[in-house]
Amino acid sequence: MTAPVTLSDLNHWFGTYHALRDVSLEIEAGEYVTLLGPSGCGKTTLLSVLGGFVEPTQGKVLIGGRDMTRVAPAKRPTTTMFQDYALFPHMSLRDNVAFGLRMAGAGRKERHARAEAMLDLVGLRAEAGKRPHELSGGQRQRVALARALAVEPDVLLLDEPLGALDLKLRRAMQDELKAIQRQVGTTFVHVTHDQEEAMAIADRIVVMNAGRIEDHGAPARIYNEPATLFAADFMGEMNHIPGRITSQGIETAFGLLPVAAGGSGEATVCLRPEAMETGQGGVTLGPARVRDAAFFGTHCRAHLVPDAAPDMVLIAHLPAGALPTAGETLTLSAKPGDFLVFPKEA
Amino acid sequence: MMRALPWAYLLAAFVFIYLPVGALVLFSFQSGSLPVPPFNGPSLRWYGEILGDADLMEALRNSLFVAFGSSSVAVSLGFLAAYGLARHVLPGSVFARGLLIAPLTVSYLIVGLGLLIVLTRSGLGLSLWTAGIGHVVINLPLAFAIIYASMGAQQQNAERAARDLGANEAQVIGLITVPILLPSIAAAFFLSVTLSWDEFIISFLLTRFDVTLPVEIWSLLRSGLSPRLNAIGSLVFLISITVVLFLEILVFRRRK
Numbered sequence: 181m182t183a184p185v186t187l188s189d190l191n192h193w194f195g196t197y198h199a200l201r202d203v204s205l206e207i208e209a210g211e212y213v214t215l216l217g218p219s220g221c222g223k224t225t226l227l228s229v230l231g232g233f234v235e236p237t238q239g240k241v242l243i244g245g246r247d248m249t250r251v252a253p254a255k256r257p258t259t260t261m262f263q264d265y266a267l268f269p270h271m272s273l274r275d276n277v278a279f280g281l282r283m284a285g286a287g288r289k290e291r292h293a294r295a296e297a298m299l300d301l302v303g304l305r306a307e308a309g310k311r312p313h314e315l316s317g318g319q320r321q322r323v324a325l326a327r328a329l330a331v332e333p334d335v336l337l338l339d340e341p342l343g344a345l346d347l348k349l350r351r352a353m354q355d356e357l358k359a360i361q362r363q364v365g366t367t368f369v370h371v372t373h374d375q376e377e378a379m380a381i382a383d384r385i386v387v388m389n390a391g392r393i394e395d396h397g398a399p400a401r402i403y404n405e406p407a408t409l410f411a412a413d414f415m416g417e418m419n420h421i422p423g424r425i426t427s428q429g430i431e432t433a434f435g436l437l438p439v440a441a442g443g444s445g446e447a448t449v450c451l452r453p454e455a456m457e458t459g460q461g462g463v464t465l466g467p468a469r470v471r472d473a474a475f476f477g478t479h480c481r482a483h484l485v486p487d488a489a490p491d492m493v494l495i496a497h498l499p500a501g502a503l504p505t506a507g508e509t510l511t512l513s514a515k516p517g518d519f520l521v522f523p524k525e526a
Numbered sequence: 527m528m529r530a531l532p533w534a535y536l537l538a539a540f541v542f543i544y545l546p547v548g549a550l551v552l553f554s555f556q557s558g559s560l561p562v563p564p565f566n567g568p569s570l571r572w573y574g575e576i577l578g579d580a581d582l583m584e585a586l587r588n589s590l591f592v593a594f595g596s597s598s599v600a601v602s603l604g605f606l607a608a609y610g611l612a613r614h615v616l617p618g619s620v621f622a623r624g625l626l627i628a629p630l631t632v633s634y635l636i637v638g639l640g641l642l643i644v645l646t647r648s649g650l651g652l653s654l655w656t657a658g659i660g661h662v663v664i665n666l667p668l669a670f671a672i673i674y675a676s677m678g679a680q681q682q683n684a685e686r687a688a689r690d691l692g693a694n695e696a697q698v699i700g701l702i703t704v705p706i707l708l709p710s711i712a713a714a715f716f717l718s719v720t721l722s723w724d725e726f727i728i729s730f731l732l733t734r735f736d737v738t739l740p741v742e743i744w745s746l747l748r749s750g751l752s753p754r755l756n757a758i759g760s761l762v763f764l765i766s767i768t769v770v771l772f773l774e775i776l777v778f779r780r781r782k
Contacts, residue, residue: 231690233686233690252689253686253689253690254689254690254691254692254693254694255692258690259690259691260687260690262683262686262687264680264683266680266683266684266686266687267684267687268684268687268688268702268706269684269706270705270706270708279688279691279693279701280691280692283688283691283692283693283697284692327687327691328691331691331692
């Protein structure tokens with residue numbers, strides 16, 4: 181089961197704290213959306229509004245076209261997978277997964293069959309009789325997923341579901357979550373502060389900051405052409421070069437960069453570390469001294485101090501085969517299309 | 527020498543604690559009519575006599591009735607108070623919590639006297655029920671404190687998940703909260719039972735014709751020492767020990 185979600189003009193205050201500011205968002209049926217942002221950006225509040233745990237001060241929540249703004253969690257076609265899993269410690273996995281069906285009035289035989297099918301989906305059918313405390317973190321997480329999906333919600337809400345897992349397990353679970361979402365077709369809304377996780381898993385990323393949606397779109401679009409400086413920074417490492425917009429291009433410490441930009445006045449020019457190249461190229465930034473460099477497997481990460489701006493430190497991802505030594509001088513360049521420009525906010 | 531000292535201390539402490547009980551139990555098997563040395567037994571004469579005593583057996587049944595009845599009420603009320611205060615933001619909840627715990631600091635004599643005045647003024651006759659009310663008053667704060675202390679964020683999240691999956695409030699309490707808190711609820715219950723079982727002052731003040739066992743023992747004491755009393759005491763001790771063992775096996779073993 182699956183349904184589209186429409187959020188319109190949501191505002192929420194916790195006392196005097198403005199937690200959500202004019203949030204509007206359309207989520208398609210069967211879409212995998214991640215809400216990405218730092219702690220306190222409002223992403224968990226937004227998820228709670230979707231799940232019915234928080235009633236927004238203003239605005240509307242439509243799920244499958246029906247107004248759900250003031251409907252209790254139990255009556256919504258949503259289920260939540262909580263950060264700490266919130267499994268019932270006194271019940272077997274089978275009873276945990278069957279709980280929602282029991283509340284819906286399903287008979288014992290029917291709900292057990294369905295619970296076992298759901299446990300099968302997450303690879304835990306053989307453990308159906310165990311209690312949650314006998315499981316590892318990753319297994320508990322799967323049970324929580326099976327329990328939330330067993331009631332066939334239209335929308336599944338995931339609150340930092342992978343936060344408690346170690347890195348390797350987290351990457352494995354990301355793939356599994358995505359595969360299960362494809363299989364069941366339910367709309368997934370997933371909250372995280374890990375941009376790699378968001379990129380690995382989402383059809384669409386919604387970047388949030390200070391209660392606002394900064395940008396939303398496909399991962400590649402947000403990474404390559406972010407709508408705001410915040411989104412650009414949050415999606416990965418970024419070099420900042422201060423400048424001033426003129427009619428010919430942008431004036432910086434490296435001279436006039438031939439980059440088209442609207443508006444005028446102060447601006448920040450951004451360049452991803454992997455867009456840095458050595459040698460003469462499209463736009464030459466001139467010589468820079470290597471402060472330090474380290475081998476990262478797929479690339480070498482270097483901090484460079486450009487001669488043209490000695491108080492600036494640039495980060496570059498250089499080819500893995502050529503580890504520069506500290507003190508060495510390299511000539512830096514980049515393609516004109518790789519620069520991003522954001523006018524400075526007043 | 528230095529190594530023996532702690533052992534000697536331990537032994538002395540245990541003798542100090544258990545010698546009176548040991549002596550009481552030993553002389554309950556006395557066959558003479560005075561519970562003093564020399565010991566001339568063993569004999570079950572006094573046990574036979576008390577088990578055949580209708581008044582005593584009646585008092586024992588009354589005590590069990592009051593203990594289990596008042597503990598059930600105290601634990602139910604204590605649980606509901608703890609649930610309300612732990613799960614909801616209520617105006618004056620700090621004050622309410624203080625007020626619930628405060629009776630712990632009031633002596634049983636004052637509680638008993640207060641209730642006696644209120645009950646006689648209101649025209650309710652004294653009975654086992656009024657003694658039971660007194661025991662609810664003294665056990666409710668204890669039950670509340672034990673259960674409230676064990677309500678943590680983890681159960682709260684489980685309750686939230688249950689609501690999300692469609693459970694109503696009664697189902698959340700019955701299927702999630704109570705089962706998760708069962709160890710502390712049982713601990714509160716058995717502790718209340720033992721306290722009520724032993725309690726004398728309140729029962730003495732608030733009963734009239736039907737009395738509890740401690741009150742019956744007290745009236746027997748007035749006619750002087752007898753191995754009968756030792757036998758009753760041993761029996762009371764046996765029942766208390768059984769309840770404590772129940773608590774240990776049922777509640778604390780399962781936690782491991």
